[in-house]
Amino acid sequence: MxxxxxxxxxxxxxxxxxxxxxxxxxxxxxxxxxxxxxxxxxxxxxxxxxxxxxxxxxxxxxxFQDAHVHAPFAGRNRLNVDLNGLVGRRAYLDRIAAYAAGEPDRPWIVGGGWAMEYFPGGTPRKEDLDAIVPDRPVFLFNRDVHGAWVNSAALALAGITAATPDPPDGRIERDPRTGEPTGTLHEGAAYSFNDRHVPLPSREEWEDAILDAQAHLHSLGITGWQDAWVTPATLDAYRSLDSAGRLTARVVGALWWDRHRGLDQIPEFLGQRETGTARFRPTTVKIMTDGVMENYTGALLEPYCDGCGGHTANHGLTYVEPDLLAAAVTELDRLGFQTHLHAIGDRAVRNALDAVQAARTANGPGDRRHHIAHLQLVHPDDVPRFRALGVTANCQAYWAQMEPQMEELTLPFLGRDRADLQYPFGDLLRSGATLAMGSDWSVTTANPLEEIEVAVTRVDPENRDNAPFLPEQALPLPVALAAFTAGSAYVNHDADAGTIxxxxxxxxxxxxxxxxxxxxxxxxxxxxxxxxxxxxxxxxxx
CATH class of the missing domain: 2.30.40.10 (Urease, subunit C, domain 1)
Structure with missing residues (x-):
């Protein structure tokens, strides 16, 4: 029977x-x-x-499987100062002030999720934070985790003054007259501050953050994901949770490439890969190749415009030089790692594709399923290379809409011709590329249904009367659903899921x-x- x-x-x-x-x-x-x-x-x-x-x-x-998400960091924000979902400077300050008042014994106020569009030039100021938290350092990543908002106490603790030089991979926002830091740290300036000064969560705190994030993702129909920023601390938390039977999702961990180091870190990844568990497999390496458009650190083939019809000399930042990137991807590929490459600008996308091409030339074709995430600006010459090289396009579809950050902080600095090349998901589909989807939560919503709607309509679900953003790049509904299920399962080497x-x-x-x-x-x-x-x-x- x-x-x-x-x-x-x-x-x-x-x-x-x-x-x-x-x-x-x-x-x-x-x-x-x-x-x-x-x-x-x-x-x-x-x-x-x-x-x-x-x-x-x-x-x-x-x-659903999310091919690019930051679950521990999103959960940590939700358990501390969570600014995601709030609208405007006043709402942010009210939330921060209420949290600080309710946690008088916490030595630091940490969290994040603020949006650049609510501040002139995309850069909040320390004075706003000083007025509500004058006595303790405040450190708040923005929603895309490429910058941080800090108060005077934080700057003083770190010794950041007008005489402090910018790091090579970032920038300290300054008063143009005095050179004094104004309260926004960009890219490497924010990351180095966080690494050196902000107290690290304990393993138990990371576990709580992951469990909070897992509950939220499950509520949205998500059963697995690729964590796009796994540190030794979050790796230990994932392993501990699975060992205790509390990790109910399937997670692929993308081990974080330290851009201040070289190939010497690869043996450490080999050791970390061996610590995987049944539901947590740290088999991928995440490499940030550039920054973002909004703070002019996304790597471009041609320089940024000045917002007034002219051009600057700024091509953005390349965080891993092309020769090192090619060598890294080639060696990781040889050792059986998948690479997960962050690329926003067209120069970064080209560098990433060139690196995968170098790996294939050296090692031959394999089944690593390398993927490039974000793909905000892709030169038309590079679109067919995804299929030719077997590179999956990891699409953050929710970003492909007209919204204030796009209007005010991106379009004026790209110019019309390049603006029309953004998020070319339709072109990638027509070229035969494999598509996966991820949210980049907590940068933006983790809800796959909201992301799928934007993929199909190229319109903000909260402003459905808006004109679609480059509608020729929209995806059919079956394709968008497949990208968030079968496509992401493919990226995660999860042959048992993604289809029924x-x-x-x-x-x-x-x-x-x-x-x-x-x-x-x-x-x-x-x-x-x-x-x-x-x-x-x-x-x-x-």
């Missing part, structure tokens, strides 16, 4: 995301595996102890509606009713 199922889902439209994009109408799960599809077969497996989820009018998808098939791991998301139905409305209006990992319900909408 065939054993009964532990869990069945009936009444919903089941979108398998297989190669044929086929549909079913029911799923049965036993243990951690899918054991049947289709209502007749599924009904036969219902027994007295089978949990039956009636999902009438709903939709079952493979669990008998024998696959039972990682599933149940939505309250079929996104393809005529009356469904926009994707971001849908809600996740259940999230299932390895056959267990880890989230149920209240």
């Amino acid at each position: 065939t054993p009964h199922a532990d869990l069945v889902i009936v009444g919903a439209d089941v979108y398998t995301v297989d190669a044929a994009r086929s549909w079913s109408d029911a799923v049965a799960v036993r243990g951690d595996r899918i054991v049947a599809l289709g209502e007749p077969a599924v009904r036969e497996l219902v027994g007295p102890r089978t949990r039956v989820i009636e999902a009438r009018g709903g939709m079952v998808l493979p669990g 098939a008998v024998g696959n791991r039972a990682d599933l998301a149940v939505l309250d509606r079929n996104l393809f139905a005529r009356a469904a409305g926009p994707a971001a209006d849908a809600r996740v009713d259940y999230t299932i990992t390895e056959g267990s319900v880890v989230y149920e909408r209240p």
Whole structure:
């Protein structure tokens, strides 16, 4: 007699995301595996102890996988000063002041999530923080984690004055008349400050942060992710959580490449890779090749405009020189590592592709599944190279919309011709590239449905009357769904997930509606009713 199922889902439209994009109408799960599809077969497996989820009018998808997320740091923000989701300078200051008043014994005020668009020139000032927290250092990363807002106490503690030189990989924002630091640290200036002065969380604090982030991601239908910034401390926290049975997601860890070092760090990655667990596999290395457009550190082939119709001499920053980048990717590839390359500007994208090409030339084709994230500006000559080199385009689709940061801090400094080359996801699809999707949370929303809506419409879900941003680069709904499921599972070397098939791991998301139905409305209006990992319900909408 065939054993009964532990869990069945009936009444919903089941979108398998297989190669044929086929549909079913029911799923049965036993243990951690899918054991049947289709209502007749599924009904036969219902027994007295089978949990039956009636999902009438709903939709079952493979669990979403986020190919680029910062779960520990996002969770840490949520447990400290979380500015994500707030609108404007006043709201930020009110939240910071309330947190500081409620935590009078904390020696530091830390957190992040502020947006550059709410400050003149994208740079907040120390005086605002001094007025509400004069007695303790404050350090708050911005939402894209490429800059930090600090108060006078923090600057004094670090000894940063008008005489302090800028680091080679960053900038201290200064008063143009006096040279005094104004309270914003960019790129390497922010990272070095954080590394040297901000107290490190304990392993228990990192565990709490990861668990908070995991609960939030599960509530959005996410069953696995690639953590795009794994440090030795967060690696230990992931391992500890899995050993204790508290990590319910599948996580690939991207070990952080220290751009101030060279190939000498690779043996350390080899040792860290050996510490992986069943649900946490540190098999990738993350390399930041440039910064971001908004603070003019994204690496460009041609210099930035000055915002007034002319050009500057600034081409942005290259954090890992092309020869070293090629050598690093080649050696990592030879040793079996995947590389996860941050590239915002067109020069950074070209350098990253050149590095993968060097690895293929030296080592031959393999199955490392190297991927390049962000891809804000891609030169048309480089679009077909993704398919030719087997490089996955890791798309942060939510960014491909017209919003204040784009309007005020990006378009004037790129110029019209380059502005039209941003986030070319449609061109990448038409060229045959493999697409994956990630949120970069907590930079922006972790909600895959909001990100998928922007991928399809190129419009902000909160301002749906806006004109679409470069609509020719929009993706069809089936492609966007596949990128956030099968595409990201492919990047994560997760052959047991990303599609719904008998024998696959039972990682599933149940939505309250079929996104393809005529009356469904926009994707971001849908809600996740259940999230299932390895056959267990880890989230149920209240």
